[in-house]
Amino acid sequence: MTSPNPRQRELIESTDGCYLVDAGPGTGKTFTITRRYAEIVEQDDVEPDDILLNTFTRNAATEMRDRIVAHSEYGARELRDAPIGTFHSLCNDILREHGFDAPSHLGLDEAITRSTSVLEDETIEGKYFREFVGKFTDDHPEHHDLLRAISDPDDILDVIKNLAANGVFPTMEGWYRDAEEQLYGDADAFEAVFEELNRPRNGGSKQSELRESLTDYDSDACYLPDAPSRAEIRGESGSKAIPGHVRTRVFEEDREGLLAFVHDVYVEYLAFALSRNYLNFSFLQLFAFVHLCENEALRDRLTFEYVMIDEFQDTSEIQFKLALLLAGTENVCVVGDWKQSIYSFQYADVENITQFQDRLHRFVEDLNSDRSRIDASFDEVNEIELDRNYRSTQAIVNRSEDALVVPGTGSEEVDAEAVLEDVVSLEAETDADHSHIEAIQHENEHEAVLTKIGEIVGNEEYAVRDDRDGGGSDGLRPPRYGDIAILTRTRDFGRELLATAEEHGFPMAYEGGVELFRTDPAKLLLAWLRILEGGTDEDRGWAVVLERAGYTLDEMKHVLSTGSYPSGMVAFRDELDGLETVSAVAHRVFDRYGYDGPTAEVLSTTIQSVYDATTMTRGDLIRFIEREVESGATHEVTAAAGSNAVRVQTIHAAKGLEYPIVILANMNANKFPSTGGSDGRIVYDERFGLRQRTCYGEAHDQPHVYDNWYWDVLKCCRPTEYDEERRLLYVAMTRAEDHLVFTAGEEPNTFLEELPVAVETYEPAVERPAVGETVQTRFDVGIPEPAGPRGYSPHSLMNDEVFEAVDEGRGAEYGSRVHNFAERYALGEDVEPRSDEEDEHHVAELLDSFEGELRVEEDAYMPLEVDGEQVTIRGVVDLVHVAEDAVEIVDYKTVLGRHAEDEYRTQLSVYWHVLNEVYPDRAVTASLFYTAEGELVEMEPLSKDVIGSLME
DNA sequence: GATTAGAAATTTTTT
DNA sequence: ATTTCTAATC
Secondary structure, eight states: OOSOOHHHHHHHHOOSSEEEEEEOTTSOHHHHHHHHHHHHHTSTTOOGGGEEEEESSHHHHHHHHHHHHHHSSOOTTTTTTSSEEEHHHHHHHHHHHHOTTGGGGGTOOOOOOTTOEEOOOHHHHHHHHHHHHHHHHHHOGGGHHHHHTOOOHHHHHHHHHHHHHTTOOBOSSSBSTTHHHHHTOOHHHHHHHHHHHTSOBGGGTBOOHHHHHGGGTTTTOOOOTTSOOHHHHHOSTTOSSOOTHHHHHHHTOOOHHHHHHHHHHHHHHHHHHHHTTEEOHHHHHHHHHHHHHHOHHHHHHHOBSEEEESSGGGOOHHHHHHHHHHBSSSOEEEEEOGGGOOOGGGTOOTHHHHTHHHHHHHHHHHHTSSSOOOOOOOOOEEEEEEOEESSSOHHHHHHHHHHTTOOSSTTOOOOHHHHHHTOOOOEESOOOOOOOEEEEEOSSHHHHHHHHHHHHTTOGGGOEEEOTTTTSOOEEEOOOGGGEEEEESOHHHHHHHHHHHHHTTOOEEEOEEEOGGGSHHHHHHHHHHHHHHOGGGHHHHHHHHHHHTTOOHHHHHHHHHHTOOOHHHHHHHHHHHTOSSHHHHHHHHHHHTTOOSHHHHHHHHHHHHHHHHTTOOHHHHHHHHHHHHHHTOOEEEOOOOOSSOEEEEEHHHHTTOOEEEEEEOOOBTTTSSOOOOOOOSEEEETTTEEEESEEEEEETTEEEEEEOHHHHHHGGGSOOOOHHHHHHHHHHHTTEEEEEEEEESSSBOHHHHHSSOOEEEOOOOOOOOOOOSOOOOOOOOOOOOOSSSSEEOGGGGOOHHHHHHHHHHHOHHHHHHHHHHHHHHHTTOSOOOOTTOHHHHHHHHHHHHOOSEEEOOOOEEEEEEETTEEEEEEEOOOEEEEOSSEEEEEEEEOGGGGGGHHHHHHHHHHHHHHHHHHSTTSEEEEEEEETTTTEEEEEOOOOHHHHHHHTO
16 A cells, blocks of 8 residues: 555544544555554644554554655654553553552552562462562451352452453452442443343243243252242243333342452552552553552653553453543544454454443543543544455455354344444455355264365465565465465464464464573573572573583583583673573573564563562572473464464464465354353452352351352353354454454354355365475473372373374264263163163173172372472373272273273272272272273383373 | 253453 | 253143
């Protein structure tokens, strides 16, 4: 794009006033915003410091900055400190500069200083939070009943963060501004949604959606005695809507105790975090907002003449309000696309953009309610729609709009007309009509995908447009591997696919988690840390460093035994020793070895955050790295792009990117859209406020936890919606420039079936491609972590090969069905073999043939000494047959799993040792029962020594 | 069409 | 823990 189209020009040149810009995918949004920024900054009386430009991610901010530098009279140096960044970085800057007494507005004594760090690692925050909850529990016996009903402290942290994102803050004495009101909910909004859901359907002949959802009320629930019965809730049989009094009754639930609890835990955690000198991302925004709200002088100083926000559909309520507090004029411009709002789990609120005017005026009024904070009245909001798509062909544009109205389940009814009314239809810039939009399906989806890629690459049929940015005509050329991206909903599918690709020698790169501390930069860093620390591990450090420097084994032995280290290395050690922080050490080490890629960068920040967050010594850090190496923890590293490889990404990660050919994989039933899942124990919703899903009462003179009937009604008032899932589908489809392929395995999901695209059965026939120079990313499949700090499950003893063999061979569903049956049969439950399932008959026959007692054992623990350390191996015993003088363990396997006997033997051996201890005077045997053949095979158990050796 | 019971599934990611 | 889909019965 070299010059803006008329709509873009309008946005670029309309620098003053309030603008809401609907910029769909591929409409040249970044181009237009950067030009607008340049236009504004070129005015005589405007400096970069007067313009706030906010985006969602650091990457996006960096890209904006680069493109502005390229198109304005300002250079990189002058724009270095310009306020172009994320909301979080902005809040961080504000608090760092001026935030010292920000907590005082909430009545908190602790201050925010330059040494207050931002905790990026959620696992570390989780650790702190659990410590805090322990302390809180001790301090507050009056909240014990409530705490009893919460098993996972993370639930509490979740609700705190949710409240913070919605602008609900506590003070020492009570709640900040009108927060308490919000916590009780919005009666009008609740009434609206309730009445809508309670309207009888089919012109009054069919019961309302709400009444239907409440069919399950009271099933499997244990309420306090005063809870209304199902009949009271649902009205008499045959009625079409639930009685009106139910609405007011659930809305007016007594929540004083809950509010008191949430208040105390919230405000005390704020104090705790400050006393430990850290803030999380939510609190960063919380304090920045409060400070700007209360400190008039500061607000005057900080407000900007121009405010621009990109990706506005991804902002939260608190971010919208922050932007208003920072706007000194009406010159506010928000750019976004409601159709691409896919971050609600990050508290993004799509209504910020769909209800922009309403919210704008409501928030301004709210912020001005007790004193005047915002001068601008925003009487006029100009809306600009960008409707030219420079990315995709018209065919892809049209299909993607279908995605916004496809039902997510067979029974979901989407009001297509209402949705499409809000869609600005895009017109493709190109008139090329070469697009393939197709869907393939085969049981073996991985190989089908690879076969399809093989068919596409180099194929004129799937030609892609070339040289578009050069301003020339759309020449077509055959596609390469690097033109293709595979997008999936889940990371797991991407990883599995990559494993298959590796087997077949396909050039494919996965952009996701990497076992960070097992990489070379990490090993060298650990080595130098060990050298610095001295002691017994110093030699291990030197060995790595010397090996890296090219010393032979004999030379290394000599150097280590005499201590005559090379003088350059000694000098480097002394230099490192003089550095104050561990992260400075890391930087110097990476520098020395020329590691400047993404891996080194992520390592630095990870170490920095761990070191900052805790009061770790260098020795602690060494042990931290050792633990990370051992557990194989993964961290995000974005691989270098540019090689000719197919990219695999999640849809979320692909947002903002574009690819000539997009393969949208794993469109399988129950995968996308996904169902199920659960919320925390305490839930906040704007409409019905703060609620707890359980309640408490006395039984047998003891406090007990009960199901909360209020919640059981309320949860039906927020039925599952697939709106965001549709938007996710939309985002995925609109990444494609030229071609779009959907793939499914077993059973295509509703989305795929309802889209106007024919699904064809596709026979995979993977051919190993003749790949020239390509870079292939390796991905190691991690073995599941053992439960407990020092426990090992037999599963964790498996090596990769065995694990894969088991995973493929077992046929999870098949095996677990037989297993399930065996257990229930042994327990004497009333189960009959299914008439068509031979396996179950075999199992029943076997079990009937046993004399004596059949038992299902839950857990077995075997203590073991490994490398002088005491460890406990934990496993689940399946079925134990105890006779007078013999004990037998039986494990059920289909014949499919035969080749994975190694793994079975490890498991059974663990059980065998355990049972030998429990029944010292009976003969213990371990057997596998191959159900498909009706064959019982006795296993030779492994010795404890062998099992121990497997654990290294 | 209402009701009931049972089976089979069940995350995404950024600051 | 929650959801969808199915089948059977009223």
